[in-house]
Amino acid sequence: MKEVFVVSDNIISPLGFTTTENFKQLTKSVSGVQLQNRKDISAESFYASLFNQDALFLTDKIRDRYTKFEQILIASIQTAIDDAGIDVTTKKTILIICSTKGNISLLESEENNAVLKKRITLPASAALIADYFHFNQQPLVISNACISGLLGIVTAMRLIQSGQFENVVVAGADVITKFILSGFQSFQAISPAPCKPFDAERDGINLGEGAATIVLSSNKKSEKGIRVIGGATSNDANHISGPSRTGIELNQVIQKALKEAAIDASKIDFISAHGTATIYNDEMEAKAMHLAGMEQVPVNSLKGYFGHTLGAAGLIESIITIQQMRDKIILPTKGFQEMGVAKPVNITKTLVHSELRHCLKIASGFGGCNGAAVFGSY
Amino acid sequence: MELQYSAAIKRSKKTDLIAEKTILASCVISNNTVYKNSRPLFNSPDADLPAFLVNAYTHFKIDYPKFYKMDTLSKLGWLASEMLLAGENRVNSFQPDEIGIILSNANASLDTDIKHFNTLQGIASPAIFVYTLPNIMIGEICIRNNFKGENAFFVSSSFDAEFTESYISKLLDRQILKLCICGWVDLLETDYKAVLFLVGFGKEGQDILFTKDNIEQIFSGQSHADAG
Numbered sequence: 001m002k003e004v005f006v007v008s009d010n011i012i013s014p015l016g017f018t019t020t021e022n023f024k025q026l027t028k029s030v031s032g033v034q035l036q037n038r039k040d041i042s043a044e045s046f047y048a049s050l051f052n053q054d055a056l057f058l059t060d061k062i063r064d065r066y067t068k069f070e071q072i073l074i075a076s077i078q079t080a081i082d083d084a085g086i087d088v089t090t091k092k093t094i095l096i097i098c099s100t101k102g103n104i105s106l107l108e109s110e111e112n113n114a115v116l117k118k119r120i121t122l123p124a125s126a127a128l129i130a131d132y133f134h135f136n137q138q139p140l141v142i143s144n145a146c147i148s149g150l151l152g153i154v155t156a157m158r159l160i161q162s163g164q165f166e167n168v169v170v171a172g173a174d175v176i177t178k179f180i181l182s183g184f185q186s187f188q189a190i191s192p193a194p195c196k197p198f199d200a201e202r203d204g205i206n207l208g209e210g211a212a213t214i215v216l217s218s219n220k221k222s223e224k225g226i227r228v229i230g231g232a233t234s235n236d237a238n239h240i241s242g243p244s245r246t247g248i249e250l251n252q253v254i255q256k257a258l259k260e261a262a263i264d265a266s267k268i269d270f271i272s273a274h275g276t277a278t279i280y281n282d283e284m285e286a287k288a289m290h291l292a293g294m295e296q297v298p299v300n301s302l303k304g305y306f307g308h309t310l311g312a313a314g315l316i317e318s319i320i321t322i323q324q325m326r327d328k329i330i331l332p333t334k335g336f337q338e339m340g341v342a343k344p345v346n347i348t349k350t351l352v353h354s355e356l357r358h359c360l361k362i363a364s365g366f367g368g369c370n371g372a373a374v375f376g377s378y
Numbered sequence: 379m380e381l382q383y384s385a386a387i388k389r390s391k392k393t394d395l396i397a398e399k400t401i402l403a404s405c406v407i408s409n410n411t412v413y414k415n416s417r418p419l420f421n422s423p424d425a426d427l428p429a430f431l432v433n434a435y436t437h438f439k440i441d442y443p444k445f446y447k448m449d450t451l452s453k454l455g456w457l458a459s460e461m462l463l464a465g466e467n468r469v470n471s472f473q474p475d476e477i478g479i480i481l482s483n484a485n486a487s488l489d490t491d492i493k494h495f496n497t498l499q500g501i502a503s504p505a506i507f508v509y510t511l512p513n514i515m516i517g518e519i520c521i522r523n524n525f526k527g528e529n530a531f532f533v534s535s536s537f538d539a540e541f542t543e544s545y546i547s548k549l550l551d552r553q554i555l556k557l558c559i560c561g562w563v564d565l566l567e568t569d570y571k572a573v574l575f576l577v578g579f580g581k582e583g584q585d586i587l588f589t590k591d592n593i594e595q596i597f598s599g600q601s602h603a604d605a606g
Contacts, residue, residue: 100511102486107495117566122486123535140541141533143486144513151530162548179491182498183507232554234475235520235529241508249526252475256554366508367517369529 001161002218004228006375008083009319012057012076013210013306014049022316023323026331027351031305033194033206041178042185047194048176049208049307069103070125072211073173074132080213081133084221086167088135094165095139097126098152098172099311102143105177129171137165143311146274146365147233148172149212150314153373154231156216166218173211174310181207187241189278197275197301197333198282198347200340205276208307212315214322220378226322229358229376230261236368243280243364247287250362250370254292257360257372265293268374269356270330272321274363275301276308277335281364286341288362297360300348304334318361318373325356325377399550399588400581402557404596405462407434407454407572414461415584416601427570431457438464442522449490449509452518455481455563458572459519462559466576469523469557476556478528479516480546483564486512486533515563527555537562537573539593546577547588562597573597 010018014032015025032049036042056063057071066074077095081088088095102122110116118124126139144151149172156168174180184190184207191204216228234253236244244250258265271294273285282301289295302317309316324330330352339347357377364370406413410430411421422433431453435445440460448456463469469477490509497503508514513531520526528549532541542560549555561574573596577588586592595601 101491104491107491112492117485117488120488121484121535122533123484127535138534138538142530143511143533144529144531145511155530158545158548164544164548178498179495179510182502183494183504183510186502186504186507233528233530235479235517235526237474237517237520237524237526240514240517240521241504252526256475365513366511367513367515367529368520369513369517 002163004157004160004216004218005220006226006228006322007215007217007221008080009214009322010076010079011210011212011316011319012072013316014051015305017075018079019319019323023320026305026320027329029334031194031334032208033304033307041176041181046181046190047206049206050176051209066128067103067106069173069175070129073097073129073171076211076213077129077133077169077171080215081169084215086215086217088133088169091136092166093135094137094159094168095130095135096142096152096156096168096170097122097129097139098142098148098170098315099174100143100145100148101174101180104179105175108178145367145369146310147314147363147369147371148311150318150361150363150371150373151233152315153214153228153318154233154371157228157231160216160218168216169213170216170315171211171213172312172315174209174312176207176209191277194335195277195303196335197277197303198341199336200338202277202279202282202340204278205303206307208309210306210309210312210316212312212319214315214319225378226325227376227378228373230257230374231372232256233369233371236370238368240368241366243284247284247291250284250288250364251291253370253372254288254360254362257374261374261376263358267358268294268297268360269354270324270359271297271299272317272359272361273299273301275303275333277303283341284364285362286343286345289345290343295345298330298346298348298352300331300333314361314363314371321359321361322375325359325375328353328355330354397579398581399547399577399579400585401575401588401592402468402578402585403462403466403576405458405574406596406599407458408599412461413602416596419461427568447505448518451487451489451563451565452509452515454565454570454572455515456518456522458563458574459559462574462576463523468578472556474524474526476527477525478549478555478558479519479525480530480558480560481516482532482534482562483512484533484535485564485566489565489567519559537597539590539597543588543590543593550577550579
């Protein structure tokens with residue numbers, strides 16, 4: 001099987017428009033989560049990480065042709081493929097777009113008619129974006145709740161391993177709208193303050209918007225770098241809107257990802273958790289880490305910096321994990337103070353300098369889905 | 379059954395040839411008709427889709443009260459999975475994490491998205507909002523059957539038989555999965571279609587090979603026996 005190398009990446013978030021800018025902000029403990037007074041999204045103010053309403057992502061000439069969702073994706077993909085130096089117009093390169101709700105805001109702003117019903121679909125956005133870059137292959141679209149971005153990486157890994165493609169450009173994005181916020185509010189899942197992952201006082205999530213891209217390839221770009229060495233998904237088969245009470249199924253994907261990576265749990269130097277700061281998610285993840293024998297491994301959640309960026313979260317958090325590996329840094333978990341899960345795990349509180357050879361990224365979402373990926377340095 | 383499957387897998391290892399993947403069963407729901415393995419099992423011509431699905435649920439004497447809580451897309455996919463799996467005892471030969479579900483459609487959850495959007499003037503309902511993700515349908519099928527393997531939801535403007543065949547075949551060849559439910563479950567307002575395949579190793583009786591052409595033929599209804 002072919003090896004899968006990370007050749008470039010990009011994050012476009014309210015904290016910055018490159019991976020480096022975003023990472024720099026995180027090392028300075030800057031968060032994108034702010035109190036938002038956005039009457040177009042909610043009558044009440046709320047905490048979230050949102051782009052300024054006057055933020056510009058593309059040049060004047062082309063901006064008007066695309067929705068905000070597509071603009072942030074195009075901006076992110078452009079930076080990542082320029083940096084990768086790959087030819088996207090060959091048959092050996094494919095684009096994967098990951099999102100939960102894509103252009104759903106068009107329901108709020110446009111008249112509901114036949115044209116809208118085509119324009120609003122994820123394949124319509126994916127086709128426009130693929131055309132913009134002249135991808136030869138028809139893009140794939142993944143919409144699998146909050147593991148969409150991570151599932152994009154796992155899918156890309158498999159397409160490269162099998163030799164079907166040489167390069168896969170995996171991009172994910174979500175834009176926060178009234179549609180999404182109202183839904184999470186109806187679940188009483190939104191924290192009234194900046195979120196506190198794994199903390200005793202945690203009381204829910206902050207939403208966030210952003211786009212991220214990772215270019216994976218069977219051709220390594222440099223002598224030293226990061227590979228994707230394992231990945232898997234599973235289903236809890238328990239509840240559509242609540243995680244497993246045992247963490248068994250998340251542990252199951254962790255085990256499958258480790259097996260594929262051909263390493264055991266003791267080799268994992270760091271875990272990037274989903275860490276949404278809801279009571280049940282964080283509890284379940286802690287249980288899974290215990291089942292995996294990883295209770296001593298340093299863990300962080302990035303939700304306190306980016307909010308929950310939904311379909312982009314798995315990508316953004318994987319890219320930050322990769323950047324941590326490059327810079328030999330583990331970032332603290334913003335918002336975490338006091339252990340708030342029954343099975344204590346090693347949640348980071350301060351910035352630590354540490355060699356990271358193998359890192360694990362995990363995620364879970366509505367529908368009972370779980371995902372895991374293992375990154376290794378070479 | 380289990381012996382047969384391991385024999386098929388072993389054979390492939392020994393000779394380094396890829397074992398035959400077969401369509402162990404298929405279910406199509408379209409034009410107010412439920413087909414299993416291309417034979418019509420039930421039809422209810424004058425009902426709209428929600429009524430048709432309830433009629434089919436009642437007709438097949440299924441007892442699963444959660445069915446009524448599902449949105450129409452999940453009801454459609456879930457009912458198709460019930461018909462797909464009915465009488466398929468080979469499913470019992472596998473561990474929960476060896477059985478996966480990989481589905482696709484064109485409109486994701488747009489049918490329910492519009493319903494959630496229409497509540498925004500008043501109070502949003504978590505019971506509707508949770509269904510504004512297409513993979514919830516996968517969760518519903520997993521909960522019913524205790525399937526815990528690989529799951530993924532792809533969205534494409536039309537059914538991509540080639541990708542379905544190649545992606546799922548590789549998951550089976552690598553034994554990431556030993557059995558997979560895959561296919562297409564799409565719904566937007568009055569347009570709908572569900573086509574599910576149960577795919578695994580080993581060929582018995584009427585099993586047909588899991589090839590792009592066979593998938594396409596079942597998808598397009600060319601293999602359907604006459605209704606009657």
